[in-house]
Amino acid sequence: MTAHDAPEDDGVHLLVPLKPLHLAKTRLLADRAPDGHIELVAAMALDTVTAARRAPGVSGVVVVSSDPVLTGELTAIGVEVLPDVPGAGLNAALRHGDALLRSRGVRRLGALQADLPALRPAELGAVLDAAGTDRSFCPDLPGAGTTLLLAEPRLPLDPRFGADSAAEHARSGAKTLLGPWESVRRDVDTTADLAAAAALGLGPRSARQLG
Ligand SMILES: Nc1nc2c(ncn2[C@@H]2O[C@H](COP(=O)(O)OP(=O)(O)OP(=O)(O)O)[C@@H](O)[C@H]2O)c(=O)[nH]1
Numbered sequence: 696m697t698a699h700d701a702p703e704d705d706g707v708h709l710l711v712p713l714k715p716l717h718l719a720k721t722r723l724l725a726d727r728a729p730d731g732h733i734e735l736v737a738a739m740a741l742d743t744v745t746a747a748r749r750a751p752g753v754s755g756v757v758v759v760s761s762d763p764v765l766t767g768e769l770t771a772i773g774v775e776v777l778p779d780v781p782g783a784g785l786n787a788a789l790r791h792g793d794a795l796l797r798s799r800g801v802r803r804l805g806a807l808q809a810d811l812p813a814l815r816p817a818e819l820g821a822v823l824d825a826a827g828t829d830r831s832f833c834p835d836l837p838g839a840g841t842t843l844l845l846a847e848p849r850l851p852l853d854p855r856f857g858a859d860s861a862a863e864h865a866r867s868g869a870k871t872l873l874g875p876w877e878s879v880r881r882d883v884d885t886t887a888d889l890a891a892a893a894a895l896g897l898g899p900r901s902a903r904q905l906g
Pocket residue numbers: 712713714718719720721722723759760761779782783784785788808809810884
């Protein structure tokens with residue numbers, strides 16, 4: 696974290712998890728050539744992180760990943776990267792990041808997916824406003840997944856990402872955040888999602904990758 700991310704402030708620190716790039720976003724390969732896949736996944740993550748850092752109410756963004764290329768690119772723009780827990784999976788990676796940031800005194804914490812290349816800072820800010828300090832989550836546009844999970848101040852994140860995570864997060868007592876913030880819900884799993892994100896307006900790195 697930088698001085699800008701000082702834990703004393705009351706903004707939210709977001710953990711952004713990402714698998715090794717060559718293993719990530721395989722559903723996109725169902726109907727896309729593999730050329731440029733790694734570069735596209737990295738570009739989407741960098742656009743997501745860049746937009747999230749600019750959002751009102753966000754005090755810091757920390758990526759959880761063991762990918763060396765991504766780590767190099769993020770570090771170069773001043774983003775901290777925590778190494779993954781090898782082989783432990785997404786929720787363990789987030790719990791690991793949660794524990795580490797809490798040990799530094801961070802009070803407000805959330806998890807944001809790395810595949811939101813159309814993310815608009817003002818829309819993420821509006822979601823954080825609507826959340827207040829409640830445990831809450833933003834479902835993806837299809838409704839089954841989760842793009843953002845926010846913990847209550849000082850309480851564990853308790854992430855339940857994976858199949859039907861929206862229902863799992865609701866069951867865990869999290870408030871559902873619905874509102875005019877399509878870019879926060881527009882995650883990219885398939886080529887149809889990618890086209891929808893492009894229609895919304897991609898971040899510069901993703902736009903460049905798609906030519
Ligand atoms: N750090 C970390 N991130 C993970 C891990 N597993 C999944 N993720 C990330 O969690 C996010 C949500 O996962 P998915 O949307 O299913 O992404 P994916 O597994 O890359 O996509 P598919 O291969 O298409 O299923 C993505 O950004 C993944 O890279 C993990 O073990 N560690």
